[in-house]
């Protein structure tokens with residue numbers, strides 16, 4: 069059991085709960101999974117494909133930024149294209165973007181705790 073608590077966040081996060089979760093933070097309503105320039109370079113090396121191919125196959129451009137594509141599973145239900153639906157885990161875990169690494173400690177959730185409580189079984193309100 070590994071409980072993470074961060075200053076000014078009104079919840080704790082038990083990382084050991086991730087192994088029994090079916091990937092709620094990678095599946096659900098459509099959203100942006102931002103990936104920065106250095107992360108794109110690292111991921112292209114990790115996947116052994118060119119940056120151009122990575123962008124075409126796996127990313128979508130939103131103004132001047134890139135977000136990872138999603139696949140639609142059902143109405144209002146999407147999965148990150150890198151989520152392995154059979155293994156129920158991230159297929160690029162070592163190179164997942166910072167946004168994923170820092171979940172659930174996003175400023176947005178400080179004031180929207182009910183939203184993350186519904187989504188993530190690893191979270192306990194403090």
Ligand code: SF4
Nearest residue numbers: 094148150151158168
């Ligand atoms: S990159 Fe990995 S951790 Fe991030 S949303 Fe996609 S599957 Fe989940």
